[in-house]
Amino acid sequence: MFDALADKLDDAWKKLRGQDKISKANIQDTLKEVRRALLSADVNLQVVKAFIADVEKKALGEGVISGVNPGQQFIKIVYDELVKVMGESNVPLANANEPPTVILMAGLQGTGKTTATAKLALYLRKQERSCLMVGTDIYRPAAIDQLLTLGNQIDVPVFEMGTDADPVEIARQGIAKAKELGVDTVIVDTAGRLQIDDDMMGELSRIKDTIEPDDTLLVVDAMTGQEAANLTYAFHEQIGITGAILTKLDGDSRGGAALSVRQISGQPIKFVGVGEKVEALEPFYPDRLASRILNM
Amino acid sequence: VGKGPLNDDAVMEIESLLLQADVGIEATDYIIETLQTKLKAEALPPDGAIAYLKTILQDILDKPLAGKEDKAFVPEQGEFNIWLLTGVNGAGKTTTIGKLANLGQKSGYTCMIAAADTFRAAAVQQVKVWGERTNTPVIANPGKNTDPAAVVYDAIAAAQAKNTELLLVDTAGRLQNKQNLMAELAKIRRIIDKKAADAKVESLLVLDATLGQNGLRQAQVFSEAANLSGVVLTKLDGSAKGGVALAVTQQLNLPIRFIGAGEGIEDLRPFSSYEFVEALLNG
Ligand SMILES: Nc1nc2c(ncn2[C@@H]2O[C@H](COP(=O)(O)OP(=O)(O)OP(=O)(O)O)[C@@H](O)[C@H]2O)c(=O)[nH]1
Ligand SMILES: Nc1nc2c(ncn2[C@@H]2O[C@H](COP(=O)(O)OP(=O)(O)OP(=O)(O)O)[C@@H](O)[C@H]2O)c(=O)[nH]1
Ligand SMILES: [K+]
Ligand SMILES: [Mg+2]
């Protein structure tokens, strides 16, 4: 694990042969390598800065690094800090005392909201929690068809009102329908939107005010770059999220976006998407992602 | 890195700009070194650094087309052109197909669309909506999970029969580390080269401007499977800068051909390195 980075850290350390005490001065090269590693993993620059400052403090606190593999020891400090920052263990989906539990999906275009809606529904169904999916994306061509097809595949009902209705109204009636059907959970899929699109953010905000979700999940593509921080900030500030889903982790991106999402919103990543199929959803484990971010 | 006329603060500032635009740490190092060398060699004043930086970035972006006489990117009239759109999931391939069909029709080409995403839920319905919006026939196979290469084969036959000038091929999204899916794409490409040996083929990778450094890997692997000839950079209407496209151009010598700047039918523009660089560096 972490071989390439560990080698670089070892190299940085070798230059300081004989100085096995960590000091502010001799730690700089090592921190630079960590910084490069995080940036290459797409952690946002501002988040990297804050993180490096924390690691530096932590490392100085530990005082001594000795033995043959100082790089490995330093990485352990970095790794532990990453795991800590991302929230030690996985946080489950909301489960309201009084059904239905309402879940709102949100995010940029093409991140995987509709797919994740179906994945969650199937996941809940396997736990004997019945579901209704609500299709409020009236904009993207065939978005409702997509949700209907997925609903068919997993045998979960879909509430929709076509593409001429107001998304806020569809969401409102969707919740009413869920109550009428007596389902345990209702998941509201929304259209993709840019966080700088005020009209569309306003719509999302009205949907949220109308349905008062128990969980508002930001769906983020694991391949996202620096923008992860900006979009998380805006969605959290304007809508208020309670968690996130990191999708497309079956790819070979390093997933540094996860750190940005967590740091900026303070909200947990609850699930990860690991494939195109409806079964491909897993709980989020911070330690796995920490390894992934550092593994070069 | 970056020793030269620029002082540390200036280097840091430029570095931040580039890194925050997703240019990536390696390309950023290269760019700053090039800048320092240029400032030194030509004894240029450091306060003009941004202007030189812009030239360097533009040079990188223009390089794949350097020396080419006809830089405009248009299908050849009266010939059979096939444009294959590829990329990872959700990048904007199908939407770009719709926009290109609109552009093609408006420019007087006879167009056709091959609906070769036979996998994703409602992918065919989605591309058919774009076909209706642009009055473009869509060739699809109504069966479920059919071989996309077979759809492409049928579409080429249909296009040839109708003397179509521009066939736009929509493919399913695929992550580049999925070997079976990349093999499927390579097969599509082989079918095109074989069945339409005389056609003028453009193989375009669709990159989402929100992407981070994985974009580079995408370009490498898709190049091998689909023999890429260019890039379309989508979602530039957002606040992301799409800097990884710069690294892609630099490393793979691929020109960026279009940018997507919205979800509407008209939201496609020819790529301009000048505009791209201005947007990249201006906040
Ligand atoms: N490989 C992989 N593909 C995924 C995953 N999640 C979603 N996708 C794919 O990503 C693409 C976009 O997914 P959608 O669910 O349509 O995304 P969306 O956020 O609803 O998109 P819009 O509604 O257009 O904003 C599709 O091709 C999905 O199959 C994942 O975890 N892994
Ligand atoms: N804001 C913005 N959204 C875009 C742009 N291009 C595409 N989109 C949106 O991104 C989402 C995904 O677009 P698609 O065209 O379905 O992407 P795709 O690559 O075909 O997706 P798959 O076939 O599932 O892999 C849709 O919601 C589009 O409306 C763009 O330039 N700007
Ligand atoms: K932009
Ligand atoms: Mg959707």
Ligand SMILES: [Mg+2]
């Ligand atoms: Mg598509």
